[in-house]
Amino acid sequence: MRADRTPGARAWAFAVWVLVAFFVLNLAGMIATVVLDSIGTHWFATWLPAGWTGRWYGMVWNEFQLPPILIVTVEVVAAVILLSGLIGVPAAYAMARRDFPGRRVAMLLFLLPLLVPPITYGIPLATVLYQAHLAGTIWGVILANLVPGVPFVILIMIPFIEQIDPRIEAAARVYGAGMGRLFGQVLVPLLTPGILAALLLVLVRTIAMFELTFLTAGPTSQTLVVALYYAVFAAGVRPQQSIDAMAVVYTVTTMMWLLITLRFVNPTQLVGRARR
Amino acid sequence: MTLLVLPAVLFILALFVYPFLYGLWLSFRPNGGGGLANYAKFFADPFLYTTITKTLMLAVPVTVLNVVVSIPVALRVRLMRHQRLLTTILVVPITLGTVLVSEGLLTYLGPRGWVNRVLLDLGLIGTPVRLLHNYWGVFLSLVITGFPFTFLLTLSYLTGIDPALENAAAVLGAPARERFKRVLLPLLIPGLTITLALSFVQAFSVFPSAILLGEPAGATRVISIAAYTAAFEQYDYSLASAIAMLMAGIQVIIVLALLAARGLIYSGPAASGKG
Known part of the structure; x- marks a missing residue:
């Protein structure tokens, strides 16, 4: 469908573009504010910070105990990837290849954790994990993050498996x-x-999963995003610039992986389109 | 072979279905009083029951705004050649999540932030507008994370509609407005209903930004804050479960109402286009 060329249609198109540009501009402004503040000495009633410094990053590294938080984040993410792959890929294979009684129920079971928001099921889940003495440990965080992780792998993998010729498996x-x-x-x-x-x-x-990690993490099992939340929550204890420096560390970590991911997938897949 | 699905099913049963059922059971086992004491307490205490209306006051306008704006934008973007660039930019706030967006908005919308500076320099306002620690801070954060989500869903449903249908309407002389009203919109309704439901459920479960950008003791004391406080500050897991069940119940009611409304105004195949 080609775009219309009438004046009315052009004005309408222009209005839509202005709206999108305004949204993107504010988004960029918001991220730029965080980045600039994290490298500024102080920023008061001017367009830009008064001077530049890298000391807030040193402060984050030492005072926010960034190294152990990063280690926990890497451990949680690695375990979630490994386990959701090991559980999810075989399950996706069975879902794609076999028509068994209860397949539709299984599909519903895998869809629900992706459709129900984490905070809604996170509170009962955290309650159960606390009773099993798993919450507060890194295993509680890993288990909680697997709840959306496993179904996500299954739903992404099913179409990939369906397009493989079954005769190849038969031959094997x-x-x-x-x-x-x-x-x-x-x-x-x-x-x-x-x-x-x-x-x-x-x-x-998983890097960006706040709610489930927040509800199940203890002091020694916080990931980067939860540590960032606590830093923002306790704003005033530490200089704003150091919190922004931490936000930049989080942003860079997430964006690096997002850019790698987007080389392989379409952005809309991150939204997890509800397939029927 | 079919057994390969078992570990995943057992896992979801153990960590998703069981906690829900356990939570439901626990909600009827209050720390004091009869079986319904938690629910009675919730609806007797204004500090608790008003969280429902406060959450709806945020979630409903934000969802409607995001969906209504998404449709014209998606209609336009679908004709665009470099779609990927825009969708990539828009996926950024979704990926970074509400905590980072809250942290960014705290400075950006603050009294000395760029938004207020621009408005002051343009002479639109005399004193900085208060956009933080009130309703509007949370509202804006929900637009920033919610609009891209709604838009990308709408776009994926819209691109699933066979362009030949709209071309046929154009060839037969239907102007843009008529093509939208009579061809695209009816085909889009099923996808739009799901978009509306998912966007609402997301907005209804707003949590970190309601604390960080809002007024967690007042205007933006949303239902998830009430559930969190009960569980992790008062250690009343029974009351917390009851609130979580109410939260889930309201979401289910609204989603069912949306699906029923779709059934009333539209009958036809449930999935449009390439589904």
Whole structure:
């Protein structure tokens, strides 16, 4: 469909573009504010900070105890990726290839954790994890993050598996490949792009997952985003610039992985389109 | 082979379904009083029951605004050649999440932030506008994270509609307005209903920005704050479960109402285009 060329249509198109530009401008302004503040000495009633410094980053590194937080974040994210892949990919295979009784129920089970907002199921989940003495530990955080992670891998993987010719698997079986070899030597190599996309999406979502981590983390199992929340929450204790420096560390970490991810997936996949 | 699905199903049953059922059971086992004491307490205490209206006051206008603005923008963007650039920019606030957006807005919308500076220098206002620690701070944060989400969903439903249908209408002489009203909109309604439902549910569960940018003891004391406070500040897991169940219940009611409304105004295939 080509765009209309009448004056009315042009004015309408222009209005829409102004709106989008205004949104993007504010978004850029918001992020630029954080970045500039984190490298400014002080910023008071002027357009830009008075001078530039890198000392807030040193402060974040030492006083916010950034190194242990980063280690926890890496551990949580790595465990979530590994486990959601190990549980999710085989399940996606069964969902894509087999029509079994209860398949629709299973599909609903996998859709619900993605559709229900984390804060809604996070409170009952945290309650159960506290009773199992898992909340407050890194395992509680990992388990909580797997709840949206596993279904996400399944839903992303199903279309990738469906497009593989089933005759390839049949041939492997004819030549005597068991389940292990079928996965290890046939399916996983063929599915690498899909697995990569799914796991990268889980990675980005886990780094940014605030609610579930916040509800289940203890003092030693905070990830970067939760530590950032506590820093903002306790604003006034520390200079604003150091909180902004921490926000920049978080932004850079997330954006780096987002950019890598977007090389493999379409941005709309991050929204997790509700497929029917 | 089918058994490969079992670990995932068991996992979701153990960590999603069971906690929900346990929470439901726990909500009827109050720390004191009869089985319905938690619910009675919630609806007797204005500090608790007003959280529902406060949350709705935020979630409904934000959702309607985001969806209404998303439609014309998506209609335009779908014709665009470099769509990917815009969708990439818009996915940024979704990925960064509400905590980072809150932190950014705290300075950006602050009395000395760029927004107030621009308005002051343009002479539109005499004194800085208060945009933080009130309703508007939370509202704006929900627009910044919610609009891209709504827009990307709308765009994906819109691009799923076969362009041949609109071309046919154009060939038959239908002007843009008629093409939208008679061809695109009816095809878009199913997807739009889901977009509306998902956007609402997201906005209704607003949490960190209501604390960081809002007035968590007053105008933006949303229902998730009430549930969190009950669980992690008062350690009353039973009351917290009851509030979480009410939160889920309201979301379910609104989503069902939206789906029923769609059924009333539209009957046809549930999925449009490439589904």
